[in-house]
Amino acid sequence: MDIDTEELITSLTPRKENSALKSYQNTVSVACPACGMPFDDLVVCKQNPTSLNLSKQLNFCVGVEDGQAFIFTHKQ
Template identity: 50%
Template sequence: MEDEEYEELTSSLTPHESAGGVTTYRNTVAIACPACGEPFDDLVICEDEYNSLELSMLLDLCVTTHEDEVLLFTHKH
């Protein structure tokens, strides 16, 4: 993902939580997922080399990268 696209995306989303090398944003404006084109629910940015995510629900995930970060786009069932 290019820097300009990343900045536009993160500035359009609602910050939700940041802890332990993971930052989450809520997609309150129905932006389309860059991977599948469907609106996504949350953007999870994994900033550290290793991250552990505990999922409390079944989700479809789309994935991309920006620099050294992994970006996960969640789609709830």
């Protein structure tokens, strides 16, 4: 199943952006395209490779479009 990232991102609230990644908060309970449950944040990796430093334990789902990783986080 393909992810319609343009439509998905228009529903999310932008949070952070730097040269390696861009993050969005899901403030309207959009369903995760991988598992169908609402996700908390979307992290779009802009560089390959990219390192993520997580400050809390999360479950996550991952999708790839045009060589970019899309990480959907779910707080435990």
